[in-house]
Amino acid sequence: MHLAMMKPGQQGKIVHIGTAVGPIKRRLMDMGVLAGEPVRVEKVAPLGDPIEVTIKGYNLSLRKKEAEGIEVEVTP
Amino acid sequence: MTEQTPHTANDAVSSAAPRPLVVAVAGNPNVGKSTLINAIAGTRLQVGNWPGVTVEKKEALFEHNGRKIRLVDLPGTYSLSPYTQEEIIARDYLVKLRPDLIVNVVDATNLERNLYLTVQLMELGIPVVMALNIYDEAEAKGYRFNLHGIETMLGVGVVPTSATRRSGLTELLDKVLETAAQPADHAPRILNYGDDVETAVALLGDTLRREHPALFALYPERWLLLRLMEGDERLRQEINLAQDALPEEIFHHLRRGHGEDLEALMADARYSQAAGLAREVLFKKEERRVEMTERIDRVVLNRFLGIPIFLAAMWLVFKLTFDLSKPFGDWINDMAGGPFKHWTTVLLGLVGAPDWTVSLATEGVISGVGFVLVFVPVIFMMMFFITFLEGSGYMARAAFVMDRAMHAMGLHGKSFIPLLLGFGCNVPGIYATRTLENPRDKVLTALLIPLMSCGARLPVYVLFVGAFFPNNPGTVIWSLYVLGIALAIVMGVFFKRTLFRGEAPMFIMELPPYRMPSFTSLCLHTWEKGKHFLIKAGTYILAVSIFVWFLLNLPWGVEHKKDSYLGQAGQVMAPVLSPLGFGTWQAASSLITGVIAKEIVVGTMGEIYAPKKGEQKKPEASFGEDLQEIAVSFGKAVKESASNVVSTFGVSSLAADEKEDRGPLKATIQQTFTPLSAYAFMVFVLLYMPCVVVAIAMRQEFGSWKWFGVAFAYQSALAWGMAMIVYQGGQLLGWGV
Numbered sequence: 012m013h014l015a016m017m018k019p020g021q022q023g024k025i026v027h028i029g030t031a032v033g034p035i036k037r038r039l040m041d042m043g044v045l046a047g048e049p050v051r052v053e054k055v056a057p058l059g060d061p062i063e064v065t066i067k068g069y070n071l072s073l074r075k076k077e078a079e080g081i082e083v084e085v086t087p
Numbered sequence: 088m089t090e091q092t093p094h095t096a097n098d099a100v101s102s103a104a105p106r107p108l109v110v111a112v113a114g115n116p117n118v119g120k121s122t123l124i125n126a127i128a129g130t131r132l133q134v135g136n137w138p139g140v141t142v143e144k145k146e147a148l149f150e151h152n153g154r155k156i157r158l159v160d161l162p163g164t165y166s167l168s169p170y171t172q173e174e175i176i177a178r179d180y181l182v183k184l185r186p187d188l189i190v191n192v193v194d195a196t197n198l199e200r201n202l203y204l205t206v207q208l209m210e211l212g213i214p215v216v217m218a219l220n221i222y223d224e225a226e227a228k229g230y231r232f233n234l235h236g237i238e239t240m241l242g243v244g245v246v247p248t249s250a251t252r253r254s255g256l257t258e259l260l261d262k263v264l265e266t267a268a269q270p271a272d273h274a275p276r277i278l279n280y281g282d283d284v285e286t287a288v289a290l291l292g293d294t295l296r297r298e299h300p301a302l303f304a305l306y307p308e309r310w311l312l313l314r315l316m317e318g319d320e321r322l323r324q325e326i327n328l329a330q331d332a333l334p335e336e337i338f339h340h341l342r343r344g345h346g347e348d349l350e351a352l353m354a355d356a357r358y359s360q361a362a363g364l365a366r367e368v369l370f371k372k373e374e375r376r377v378e379m380t381e382r383i384d385r386v387v388l389n390r391f392l393g394i395p396i397f398l399a400a401m402w403l404v405f406k407l408t409f410d411l412s413k414p415f416g417d418w419i420n421d422m423a424g425g426p427f428k429h430w431t432t433v434l435l436g437l438v439g440a441p442d443w444t445v446s447l448a449t450e451g452v453i454s455g456v457g458f459v460l461v462f463v464p465v466i467f468m469m470m471f472f473i474t475f476l477e478g479s480g481y482m483a484r485a486a487f488v489m490d491r492a493m494h495a496m497g498l499h500g501k502s503f504i505p506l507l508l509g510f511g512c513n514v515p516g517i518y519a520t521r522t523l524e525n526p527r528d529k530v531l532t533a534l535l536i537p538l539m540s541c542g543a544r545l546p547v548y549v550l551f552v553g554a555f556f557p558n559n560p561g562t563v564i565w566s567l568y569v570l571g572i573a574l575a576i577v578m579g580v581f582f583k584r585t586l587f588r589g590e591a592p593m594f595i596m597e598l599p600p601y602r603m604p605s606f607t608s609l610c611l612h613t614w615e616k617g618k619h620f621l622i623k624a625g626t627y628i629l630a631v632s633i634f635v636w637f638l639l640n641l642p643w644g645v646e647h648k649k650d651s652y653l654g655q656a657g658q659v660m661a662p663v664l665s666p667l668g669f670g671t672w673q674a675a676s677s678l679i680t681g682v683i684a685k686e687i688v689v690g691t692m693g694e695i696y697a698p699k700k701g702e703q704k705k706p707e708a709s710f711g712e713d714l715q716e717i718a719v720s721f722g723k724a725v726k727e728s729a730s731n732v733v734s735t736f737g738v739s740s741l742a743a744d745e746k747e748d749r750g751p752l753k754a755t756i757q758q759t760f761t762p763l764s765a766y767a768f769m770v771f772v773l774l775y776m777p778c779v780v781v782a783i784a785m786r787q788e789f790g791s792w793k794w795f796g797v798a799f800a801y802q803s804a805l806a807w808g809m810a811m812i813v814y815q816g817g818q819l820l821g822w823g824v
């Protein structure tokens with residue numbers, strides 16, 4: 012299960028930042044996207060991409076392509 | 088400003104005045120660094136509620152308690168990694184120029200993520216003072232901070248501030264001076280990143296001290312070691328260290344325990360320090376409130392409403408811009424053409440100046456500048472709304488909503504912002520491409536910016552629309568903007584498939600909470616943006632108006648403007664333009680001068696078509712009467728503008744009737760153009776080459792004329808092609824009357 016598969020309103024926990032590499036991975040980590048971090052999907056943009064999530068108490072938007080590289084497990 | 092040597096230690100030589108204290112202001116994007124500096128030093132650095140407003144470092148010099156302080160506004164960064172241009176600027180400054188002190192501006196509503204940067208700043212060994220900014224919002228959310236806790240745990244001074252309300256500023260400066268007086272006592276704590284990391288750092292330190300001791304004179308020790316350990320390629324190359332110069336067993340050990348990715352290990356280590364600290368010092372109530380930002384976003388970013396709202400917002404901005412500003416533009420026009428010219432003529436007559444100077448003053452200077460000044464209200468109004476969009480936080484939403492579409496053109500949602508700024512003036516748009524991380528995005532965005540119809544093109548549209556489409560001016564102008572956007576999409580896709588094949592960029596952006604920008608700050612920043620246009624109108628357009636006047640009146644004593652130098656050039660070019668419906672030397676000459684700045688097209692037309700002097704002499708009025716007239720008509724303009732707002736919202740049409748005549752220029756162009764050729768002409772003006780200032784900006788940003796050349800070539804082709812299609816197509820459809 013990866014972040015792009017989560018629906019708006021769903022909550023989860025980051026398991027692993029997988030396929031994203033190099034600058035993208037570093038950028039995500041610098042912005043607090045780290046294994047173990049709780050995350051909640053807030054919205055999908057009107058045109059279907061990107062998505063908006065809450066992490067570490069702030070709102071972050073990222074494309075589905077990047078979100079696909081972030082493995083999550085959904086928490087109820 | 089861009090000294091290459093550190094300004095610590097040895098440049099205090101110039102004895103008399105003590106060297107100013109150099110204070111770097113660093114922090115995450117959008118935490119209020121620029122606002123804080125503006126509040127402290129009275130500067131007018133650009134501010135906006137979206138990440139990435141400041142893209143180069145800016146400085147401000149001022150005094151506090153008799154001590155000179157130089158504040159350096161660094162671009163906002165989430166980290167000191169070497170990946171984005173902002174990060175590189177910030178870290179090069181901090182590491183190489185070593186300020187005396189760092190003021191770390193921290194968003195109190197977002198403590199943990201901000202502390203992640205704080206932790207990295209502390210590695211530099213420079214004294215840090217933390218400004219816990221946006222404290223007002225944090226308090227409103229019910230957050231409480233243990234300030235003393237932060238101070239003791241980090242070894243940095245902490246002062247709560249609210250830059251927008253100007254509170255905490257004196258305390259912050261006092262703390263800065265106090266810290267700077269005893270730098271040795273205020274070294275930040277060295278945080279423990281875990282035994283494995285610390286052992287590795289110690290080992291690496293031993294090796295480097297043995298083999299490359301010189302490095303420690305150039306770089307802060309702990310910072311150097313940590314960065315090398317996590318595999319910072321940029322740093323390694325900068326210090327010319329071979330990949331295998333570092334003892335492999337250190338990394339081997341770490342990798343066995345923590346996996347391949349040492350960058351991830353360090354991000355984790357730093358974030359756990361930040362998280363631990365935030366847990367200790369910040370108390371918030373654990374209820375999940377639905378905040379204003381969330382409520383607004385539910386509507387504004389709604390699946391179905393998002394795009395319509397975005398388009399409606401853009402439409403409203405244009406509509407309000409034009410409706411509000413038009414009466415004032417008319418007023419300036421009347422003043423320049425009437426009393427102003429009249430009194431200049433009278434005065435010059437009194438001192439016995441020769442006729443040609445009267446002509447130069449009235450036809451060259453007053454008309455030229457007057458024609459441009461007419462558009463000052465429009466430009467300022469537009470800048471006002473753009474400033475509002477920036478300040479409120481909607482810009483970032485616009486990027487979010489538009490990213491998918493931008494992505495299709497091979498761009499980034501953030502490219503949307505430079506493109507949008509391009510509507511005001513292409514030049515700041517070009518500079519704003521710096522917020523993009525990837526060089527490819529930058530160039531591609533910059534190439535498309537000239538298709539955004541800038542404020543300087545408006546004068547041309549307003550003139551022609553007034554003459555040919557008085558019944559629906561807004562719609563016609565809007566159609567030109569849309570055409571520009573549509574062509575940008577087409578060209579974007581085209582470039583993506585040709586010149587810019589390859590990896591599309593990432594989109595990872597923070598969405599800030601909505602904020603209501605204060606009216607004073609709105610006005611201030613509107614003024615800062617609009618000022619450029621004013622200065623341009625005041626100086627360089629004045630110079631060009633005079634130059635054009637000479638081109639039009641030389642060789643000396645020409646009878647017909649057609650035979651002047653400019654007219655001759657226009658005649659040469661005219662045949663090229665005839666398939667477009669405006670193959671006259673007048674149109675061609677105006678377009679030639681428009682290369683310098685597009686608003687000049689109108690000025691030149693004014694010059695060419697201007698009636699012989701004397702024709703418009705009013706009956707003699709006394710100076711007093713004229714003054715009264717000026718005041719009365721200004722009052723009318725205010726009233727008209729206000730009633731236009733009312734009619735914008737469709738309440739009723741209170742707007743005063745259109746004044747039937749805006750001068751002889753309109754009448755003359757009505758004779759030489761048809762509505763169809765007028766539209767083709769506007770299309771041409773929209774598209775043909777970017778102005779000289781844009782050319783210079785592109786050259787500055789990309790270091791060569793190459794990309795300007797590309798822009799020039801494709802735009803010329805596009806302008807000619809589109810205007811031709813409009814004109815010939817329109818004729819086929821029988822609109823050519």
Ligand SMILES: Nc1nc2c(ncn2[C@@H]2O[C@H](COP(=O)(O)OP(=O)(O)OP(=O)(O)O)[C@@H](O)[C@H]2O)c(=O)[nH]1
Nearest residue numbers: 117118119120121122135139140141163221249250
């Ligand atoms: N409520 C509140 N808002 C603030 C405060 N300080 C700044 N702001 C707002 O925060 C936003 C960002 O301010 P800027 O000064 O542009 O931030 P910056 O840190 O320079 O941002 P970058 O240049 O993008 O790195 C603006 O909308 C400010 O009005 C504050 O103390 N309280």
Ligand SMILES: [Mg+2]
Nearest residue numbers: 120121140141
């Ligand atoms: Mg700034």
